[in-house]
Amino acid sequence: MLDDVLFVVFPYLTFITAVWVGIYRFRNDRFSYSTQSSQFLENRMLSWGSAPWHYAILTILTAHFVALLVPSIWASAISAPIRLYILEVTGLSLALVAVFALCVLVYRRLTTATVRSVTTPADWLLLALLLTQVALGFWVALFFRWGADWYLHTTVPWVVSLVKFQPDAATVTTLPWVVKLHILGGFAIIGVFPFTRLVHAVIWPISYLWRPHQVVIWNKKLTRTSGDGPR
């Protein structure tokens, strides 16, 4: 019963919240879609925190998603032990970088008065969740080796079952509690995502690459979107 709540109801709930509130917020309060960067207030520590954090976490997340989306390719990629070793070591070091960088960011927010004053409770909650999550991830990578492999046979089938609307949590309920916490932490972050500054994650401006440098906006080239005025 509890397992069903945690590994079926909770994921659906957080996912729906993320999409629903995220879209609502984008449509009704687009102004609030901002990274809320505080680099203007503090620069030095940020360089040790922000860049390594983002690069490390994005790489780790990409690995999670690739294994999820194309498990067969992932499986063949790790079929040779040497490649599996390399992957594990890389993953572990990236996790270490992520933990370290996030600690720098937390420390920065705690100790810099100007940055602290622009930090909201939601920011603290997000930071706490992220820190717990990467710490758990690091723990898992360290003590439950060959995650790149067992992930394929536990989490992946479960997520696939959720996507197919034939939820079957059997493959994850038997996992050790640390791994379970890591999974739940992930969905918790998805759940708070639309209420925090984390929304900036989905607006990475990739279209800049094919846009011309200059942006000139003409009224006449826009189309009319509302009524014709009084009669």
Next chain:
Amino acid sequence: MDIRAQVSMVFHLDKCIGCHTCSVACKNIWTDREGVEYQWWNNVETKPGTGYPTLWENQDEYKGGWEAEDGRLQLKLQSKIGTLGNIFYNRRLPTVNDYYEPWTYDYEHLFNAPEGDDQPTARPISLITGEFMEIESGPNWDDDLGGSPVYASNDPNVGSLTDEERTQLNEIERVMFFYLPRICNHCINPGCVAACPAGAAYKRGEDGIVLVNQDKCRAWRMCISGCPYKKVYYNWSTGKSEKCVLCFPRLESGQAPACFHSCVGRIRYLGVLLYDADRIEEVASSPESELVEAQRGIIQDPFDPEVIAAAKANGVTDGMLQAAKHSPVYKFVKEWKLALPLHPEFRTVPMLYYVPPMLPVLAKMKDGKYDVADAEVEGLKPQLTSLENARAPLAYMANLFSAGNEDIVTEVYRKLIAVRVYKRAEKVGDITQEEAQEALALGNMTAEEAEAIFRLTALPSFEERFVVPPLAREVAIEQIESPYDRKREGGFGSRTAPGRRW
């Protein structure tokens, strides 16, 4: 030909008295809010000096604007891919210390302090943290400090001067300074727009005003670095970039921007320029010494039928074309070639032009008095030597206004001197007509031209200074949405207060 209209500006530096009325007018309207206290969309710097933010002209550090390699324009900051890669941490961002930490005072304490032996004081309180703070610098911290070893000597524009010129700038009896009021240049090749990955910064097609869409800005902070003039500022409270909006709501109702309207020295002129957008890239990538000429070249004659036809084909309104014909900016920039762009070598093709200041001539101490007569240069009458004897080295002015090309500033000064000599001969009569004619010849101008320059410089009416074109947004907006519906549903302005809600 792709003819577009641009609302453009001229600042006549000879007339600026450094009163900062413009800055205050702007602040009262636009930047009197949390997060933007430190933002001076209009600021007035003392030159030579380090400016605001400190050393903004140093592009080795800030990497603002463009560079032209083999005629190809590149943002100095980084490539597009580089932008996405550096988005998590922008190495070239000025931080609050490069401006100043905004503060207020604990005025309450003056009223509530318990009785004691000393007068109570109002201690400064940071507007960011709300805690007591030590003030280390503030707006116009270097006001009037020409000759200062801290500010003037570190002006990035004095670097290339000769040792002699540099010492001269700091010698107590030969010290000089002048004021440089700055707003956004509403460039036609804006670095801020090009650097913004979110596409939030944009140029309005109809009038060329450069704005940042607050709903699209995601605080990637690249515009601030991309603008070589540091005229985009970061609102630390809302997490949005903001900049000078050229008072577009005032322009749209036919009024001059607040800084123009309130300018005590009446140094400011506003008018329309027509330019050929097909040539922007070509102009912006010209060799440095030719940049000013190229920029003059892109501006088109509003009386030329071909230009008018091309403009009309582009949807430039009749009102706009009419305004372009009366534009004081056109006269100063193109007809008389008196007004120059600030730092054309940044290659954003700025649309704010400056008439460089005439500076006092060098004087020598003689019998306890200052005397300029000694400063005569061979072959020239005393009245015509003020260029050779000016206290501000020409090279310094050239670094500011012509990418180092001294011929161009010399030409401008010859004209300015000619106008003075000509008018003095006429009004005071202590200069012969012969000398006046010689001055005009040196300035390469006619008496009529000198007269016209004099009139627009010294005696212009409000309407001559500000030829505000009918922007007709109320008509133009009809193509997007019904103004009546809009007014009925939402009223005017922002529908939600700008601030953090999530």
